[in-house]
Each structure stands twice: as structure tokens, then as C-alpha cells.
Amino acid sequence: MNKYYLFFGNLANPLKIEIISALKEKDMSVLELTKKLNTEQSKLSHALTSLKHCSIVNDKKEGKKRIYSLNRETILPMLQIIDKHEHKFCGKCRALESRNK
Amino acid sequence: MNKYYLFFGNLANPLKIEIISALKEKDMSVLELTKKLNTEQSKLSHALTSLKHCSIVNDKKEGKKRIYSLNRETILPMLQIIDKHEHKFCGKCRALESRNK
DNA sequence: TATTCATATGAACCATATTTCATATATAAA
DNA sequence: TTTATATATGAAATATGGTTCATATGAATA
Numbered sequence A, B: 001m002n003k004y005y006l007f008f009g010n011l012a013n014p015l016k017i018e019i020i021s022a023l024k025e026k027d028m029s030v031l032e033l034t035k036k037l038n039t040e041q042s043k044l045s046h047a048l049t050s051l052k053h054c055s056i057v058n059d060k061k062e063g064k065k066r067i068y069s070l071n072r073e074t075i076l077p078m079l080q081i082i083d084k085h086e087h088k089f090c091g092k093c094r095a096l097e098s099r100n101k
Numbered sequence C: 001t002a003t004t005c006a007t008a009t010g011a012a013c014c015a016t017a018t019t020t021c022a023t024a025t026a027t028a029a030a
Numbered sequence D: 001t002t003t004a005t006a007t008a009t010g011a012a013a014t015a016t017g018g019t020t021c022a023t024a025t026g027a028a029t030a
Helices: A004-009 A014-025 A030-037 A041-053 A072-089 B004-009 B014-025 B030-037 B041-053 B072-089
Strands: A057-062 A065-070 B057-062 B065-070
Touching (some): A004 B014, A004 B072, A014 A057, A014 A065, A030 A041, A041 A057, B014 B041, B065 B072
16 A cells, blocks of 8 residues: 555656557557657656556557557556546536645 | 546655555544654645545544545545556566656 | 634645756667 | 667756645634
8 A cells, every 4th residue: 555656646647647548549659649649759758658667558669669558457447437436526526627735 | 537637646645645544444533643644733634635625535524523534435446456456567567666757 | 702622724845756958779771 | 881760868947746834713611
């Protein structure tokens, strides 16, 4: 239980959530992600490295590209839980919109 | 999907994880938590307010105490997923121990 | 209705994570 | 074997969130 926050830290970031959202559709190279998310390459590389460290994404080399894919086994059920949570508990309280303060 | 990171931000913090862990055992007042976690009162109040905003915990007034409880419906399955993830994907790579870098 | 107990709040300060930018590495193609 | 392409890395700058501390609020009791 003690180190969970390190895992969640990786999800507590809008860019990383965008990456996850994009990779839900299909596996992608860094370049594809830069285009899709209109984001700088090094920024993405940093984020992807971080996500990889927690096994939230996987990667494989393909020529000079590196293809990233989502760890669907962990992440999809987790997102389902959040969706359910949002619908059930965050109606008008808009908990997911409020700053964490 | 866009605001998920705000929810996760609340879990990306050692103190908040400790709070969750403590509330898993039983509902507690702020004072009980300060003793259990050996932590300052205002620190806990700030953290609890934040957790409440995302409906991760609930509260009820009881005399001059305020009793906090865990949203078990969302949080217990979520912790299960992480446990499974940890065992399956974070063996020797110790992803949950590495800094998110 | 003072006083004490329990908790919340605000703002300044501080720590940590993210962004940026310059550069390094690695692979393929010319 | 140089050049171009794709990605990674490091360090400084910046942003973001957490902690601290003093104080406010709110409820019970004397």
C-alpha cells in the first residue's frame, strides 16, 4: 500500500492521460503521438519513459521507430472504475473538475 | 477522460494513501487520524478536504467531531487492480519503487 | 455566555514534478 | 561513411502542489 502514490503520480497528469487515451485507440510511435497530441517530442519522450517505468505502457523497437502500447490489462479496468465513479459520485458536485484543494 | 488526472492527483500522495489505508480499517475522526498517522491536524484537514472533493472519502458530523469514511465502492476495487498490477508487472523492475522519471 | 474541544481555512513558504532547450544516440538510407 | 530521421537524455527554468503556522469557525459543556 505504501508506494501506490508513485503509480498514481503517473496518472495525475493531463498529458499522460492524453497519451493513455490516444494509445487506447491504437499503438503509436512517438512521432505519431506528437502529431496526434500536438505536443513536443521531448516532452512526450519524458512522459513515455515515466509511464514505462510503471508498466503503464510498453514499447517495442521497429526500425528507427519505437512503438508504444497501452497496458490494457491494468489500465482499461481502472478507467472503467473512474467512469463509474464519475457518473455515480460526481454529478453536480463536479469533483473531477475541481482543483485538488 | 480529460479530467481524470484530477482524480488521480488525489491518490498521488503518500499521506493521502496512508489516510485511505487507515480508513480501510474503520471510520475515523480527524483526531483519531492524527494519532494513528502521527501527523499534524491541519495537514490532515487539508488532505481530507481534497479527498472529499473527489468523493474518495465521505464525512458526517457527529457532535464536534467529523467522522470520515472511505468510498469503498470505488477505492477497494481500484486498490485491487494496483495490487494485481504490482504483482504481475512490477516484479524485479520494482516500478512502484522507482521515482516517476 | 465563556471556555474548551474539534476541525477548517488562508497565505506564505517550500518541495517536487514538468517543461524547455540543447544535445546525444541509434538506426536506416543515400 | 555521411546524412537524415526518430527518439532519448540532462540540466536549468518554471509551475504546481504540499506543508506550516497562525487563526477562524462551530459545537458542546461548565
